Amino acid sequence: MDHFLYRDGQLYAEDVPVAEIAAAVGAPFYLYSTATLVRHFRLFDEALDWGPHLVCYAMKAASNQAILKTLAAEGAGMDVVSGGEYARAKAAGVPGDRIVFSGVGKTGAEIRAALEGGIRQFNVESEPEMRVISEVASAMGVDAPITLRVNPDVDAKTHAKIATGKSENKFGIPIARAREVYAEAARLPGLKVVGIDVHIGSQLTQLEPFEQAYTKVAELTEALRADGHEITRLDLGGGLGIPYARSNEAPPLPTDYGALIQRTVGHLGCEIEIEPGRLIIGNAGLLVSGVIYVKHGEGRDFLILDAAMNDLIRPAMYDAHHEIVPVKEAAPGAELSPYDIVGPVCETGDTFAKGRLMPPVAAGDLVAFRSAGAYGAVMASEYNTRPLVPEVLVHGDQFAVIRPRPTFDDIINRDTIPEWL
Numbered sequence: 020m021d022h023f024l025y026r027d028g029q030l031y032a033e034d035v036p037v038a039e040i041a042a043a044v045g046a047p048f049y050l051y052s053t054a055t056l057v058r059h060f061r062l063f064d065e066a067l068d069w070g071p072h073l074v075c076y077a078m079k080a081a082s083n084q085a086i087l088k089t090l091a092a093e094g095a096g097m098d099v100v101s102g103g104e105y106a107r108a109k110a111a112g113v114p115g116d117r118i119v120f121s122g123v124g125k126t127g128a129e130i131r132a133a134l135e136g137g138i139r140q141f142n143v144e145s146e147p148e149m150r151v152i153s154e155v156a157s158a159m160g161v162d163a164p165i166t167l168r169v170n171p172d173v174d175a176k177t178h179a180k181i182a183t184g185k186s187e188n189k190f191g192i193p194i195a196r197a198r199e200v201y202a203e204a205a206r207l208p209g210l211k212v213v214g215i216d217v218h219i220g221s222q223l224t225q226l227e228p229f230e231q232a233y234t235k236v237a238e239l240t241e242a243l244r245a246d247g248h249e250i251t252r253l254d255l256g257g258g259l260g261i262p263y264a265r266s267n268e269a270p271p272l273p274t275d276y277g278a279l280i281q282r283t284v285g286h287l288g289c290e291i292e293i294e295p296g297r298l299i300i301g302n303a304g305l306l307v308s309g310v311i312y313v314k315h316g317e318g319r320d321f322l323i324l325d326a327a328m329n330d331l332i333r334p335a336m337y338d339a340h341h342e343i344v345p346v347k348e349a350a351p352g353a354e355l356s357p358y359d360i361v362g363p364v365c366e367t368g369d370t371f372a373k374g375r376l377m378p379p380v381a382a383g384d385l386v387a388f389r390s391a392g393a394y395g396a397v398m399a400s401e402y403n404t405r406p407l408v409p410e411v412l413v414h415g416d417q418f419a420v421i422r423p424r425p426t427f428d429d430i431i432n433r434d435t436i437p438e439w440l
């Protein structure tokens with residue numbers, strides 16, 4: 020459920036007409052709903068109510084400071100994957116003991132910065148990385164709290180580019196070798212083993228792969244405890260999917276997911292951490308765009324929008340489907356016609372949808388991409404020197420620009436000219 024609904028023939032974000040925001044900010048822009056964001060966070064938090072837990076928002080999905088502050092005020096932890104994300108989490112006021120550090124290639128400098136600023140745990144992805152954490156922490160005279168990310172060799176049944184839990188993927192330590200690597204962790208100075216981490220992929224629309232992975236983690240917990248390790252935390256990753264096409268998709272709900280976690284690992288008495296990103300922010304965000312032209316081509320019609328692949332790369336990169344709806348509600352029974360919906364960038368890949376059935380649309384109209392909150396603004400670029408689109412946050416009947424659109428001068432002045440020119 021989200022808070023982008025039609026009222027009186029107009030799309031609203033909570034209590035604000037989207038068209039009013041467009042008039043103030045100019046299209047295209049990302050638009051987030053506080054109520055939706057908070058609701059989704061609470062769904063996870065409540066789904067784990069049966070025991071000690073921390074929901075660490077995977078901020079790679081959308082990392083604007085205003086979004087982080089909203090979630091931090093709800094008690095969220097953060098899952099970060101770079102020194103930059105760590106700095107963002109700290110800048111939003113998230114205490115170090117609520118930040119977990121994931122990612123396959125943490126550098127010595129990133130590790131040091133996190134140890135200096137405070138960190139809940141590093142989720143270690145390889146033996147070389149574990150040794151660097153050991154060296155950095157020992158040199159600082161501290162113990163780095165770690166989990167090892169195990170790769171359970173489970174098929175997440177999602178898009179190949181976002182599946183991470185198969186043995187051929189670059190992520191984690193093969194679960195079959197975990198006991199050996201934990202033994203080395205216990206021997207190395209500067210490390211304190213606190214638990215196990217697993218993450219098998221993103222946009223999972225079934226619970227079975229989670230069940231398989233978490234069952235393996237439960238078995239590993241028992242084995243590691245028998246080996247003498249203290250396993251007090253299980254980080255079970257993120258990945259629960261959202262309905263992108265409203266008509267036919269019904270992914271499992273956070274409550275079902277929480278019950279599955281309780282069933283598979285609840286008996287172990289561990290503190291549970293999860294790292295959801297998409298389900299928290301995905302349906303809490305729209306990309307609002309204007310129609311520049313309606314072009315009648317050879318055997319097909321094109322809607323040429325002012326948003327492009329640089330603003331929302333998901334359709335080009337993952338063949339992702341986003342619902343695209345008119346901001347002014349279509350008249351009941353309006354005739355639908357097929358359009359190829361495209362942006363102005365000079366590549367055929369700049370196509371959001373092919374043959375998409377739309378009600379009558381004219382140049383100057385506004386449309387909204389639904390479910391664009393996750394991996395939308397954060398994956399945007401300035402390709403074709405198109406300024407990064409602004410981000411706007413709605414809260415009840417208020418809205419605020421939370422990242423302004425840069426001017427052309429802002430963009431140009433980021434370049435520096437060598438003295439020989």
Ligand code: LLP
Nearest residue numbers: 077121218221222257258294295296297394
């Ligand atoms: N934890 C780890 C270690 C991850 O790698 C990810 C996502 C998450 C948590 C959060 O997963 P989520 O709950 O958001 O599914 N750009 C792609 C998605 C990439 C996901 C990468 N890792 C897309 O637009 O679909």
